[in-house]
Amino acid sequence: MASEPDHWRGTEPLRVLAPDGTAVGDIDVGLAPDELRAMLRWMLLARRLDRECIALQRQGELTVYPGFEGQEAAQIGSATALGPEDFVFPTFRELAAALVRGVDPVQYLAYHRGTWHGGPYDPRATRFGPICIPVATQIVHAVGYAMGLALDGTRACSLAYFGDGSTSEGDFHEAANLAGVFSAPAILFCQNNGWAISVPTERQTAGEIFRRAEGYGFPGIRVDGNDVLAVYRTTREAAARAYAGDGPTLIEALTYRIGAHSTADDPGRYRVEDEVAAARAFDPIVRFRSWLESVGHIDGGVLADWEGEIESEVLAIRDGVIAQPAPPVEWMFDHTYADPPAAIAEQRAEVLGG
Amino acid sequence: MVGALNAALRDALREDDRVLVFGEDVGRSGGVFRVTDGLQAEFGDRRVFDTPISEAGIAGAAVGLAFGGWRSVVEMQFDAFSYPALEQIVDHVAKMRERTRGRIDMPITIRMPAFGGIKGKEHHGESPETFYVHTAGLKVVAPSNPGDAYRLLRLAIADPDPVIVLEPKARYWARQDADLTTGGFGIGEGALVRDGDAATVFTYGAMVARCLDAASVLADEGLETRVVDLRSLSPLDTPLIARCVRETGRAVVVHEAPKTLGLGAEVTARIVEEAFEFLEAPVRRVTGYDVPYPPAALEHRYLPSVERIADAVREVVAY
């Protein structure tokens, strides 16, 4: 048995499936076989698309791209657990969650194509915020959104994704404190993937991340982020608490970033290959698939069908991304203000004229 | 330029054991642009170290270290990621000397890859100079070539006051034989990088190379354009600015930052104050627009182009 990644040591995370795909504890998370299968399909699609994006970047079709291989369970387990009214505030690494939330992947990838900043998808319609680059800043937005839900009396919550590195920023602490004080229906969801670019979790923070919640007056939970069922259950419970008016929850999902921080990064400078090889033994897709197979929810035939479907889905996304035209230059000026001041109108006219 | 900056840090660490280099990913990884490559291996992780992702923490810790007599050279990973540290920089880094009636030096150097031109993402192409230039107590420099990068960084580290070093990331990979010695100019001195009598173009950072390209185009048309690399944005080399305007009578200011309250506003004001009676045409500014820095696909329409710069020079000459 391979050894667990370093940052998983310490408090035992909540787990439904052992790394070898056998059930531990209460396996019933309240999902029907169809829904369970759908979750695996999302994971397979997400991984295939992630790899395609890395290839597209290498071919010069995308600007720098942040991969998420290894984090499929953390993203898909959590995104699946949310209701349609709940609102996600992502970082720059949540393509899998975006897929689940119904964001058009071609539009999402416009951001990485360099044709628009946040991606032209509509955050209100998809309940998925724009891609956020300055780390931890979106956590405060999620808490603010949740404060608004409470004021409105809407039975919904917000969820902010962020990495372990982001918990070092002041914004994380301000968000957590606000959430606690206002008992905001927010889920603070940390994907602890072991690394923040070149810095490992133990050089990022001296304590265990989930424990910080206690100091802010709400529960913190550590879950095996490579166990999609455990992530689903934990997020679902956090959402239920939020809906019931019981306030925020901090979830620390222990996962592992298999690839580089981004296509601009060379992990060979700071990480040993053995670590990656060992982490592969905890692959979230293999774990979930083997459990589904063992209980007879899935078989080789279904998997083979999916493979073909996913391949054509991904190729269609790829073609859509490549076919995206450069935006018209006036876009630069059109949305800085709702009502552009004269100087902007003049600059716009100058650019269009020249 | 990356090599020159790296050499400046190495030489400073060697010469003064109170110099510290820290920031996000500057240790093991050597910085996302490799400016700090190899420094941790040579000087150890007590003098060159990674910090958690905490820009306010980095800048604030440098203030505390300065109370203890340490010279911090910190990296903000990208221009826009210095904004979380603005409070510490504006409220404390810049004001501590004044507040302590000169008893406490703030020999803090804050380096950051700045400006656009590399098809970066949102928040990776900002021109934050106005925030810093507008803050009393800070010095702000922006090298345009490897030799100046070496010297400006050494000067910044040696300075008893805080210096913001805006490194034009589009020029990081510029190669050039460089003089890596400490003789020569000081902070506050600009450089005349091309002589001419038709007009003077004032610029800095990555736009210096572009203005030189524009000057060659104009030379083919018989217009000899003077190009001044301001190099030091605060303090500005007002005597040089005034002299060039007196000698050429015409001026164009070029920068990537949005026009409104960009450095061009200040340079133009100084021209008007110091050399108004020598002006033979209104001063023209060629700048970025008053909009957020655009996505990669539109960057070339935002940045001053050789054409826009040349047109502005033609216009002031024809006035």
Ligand SMILES: Cc1ncc(C[n+]2csc(CCOP(=O)(O)OP(=O)(O)O)c2C)c(N)n1
């Ligand atoms: C305020 C800010 N500082 C620095 C950066 C540069 N940066 C981008 S990603 C990253 C590491 C983020 O680590 P973590 O939060 O753990 O998320 P992960 O990338 O591991 O998913 C850093 C330092 C940034 N985006 N924002």
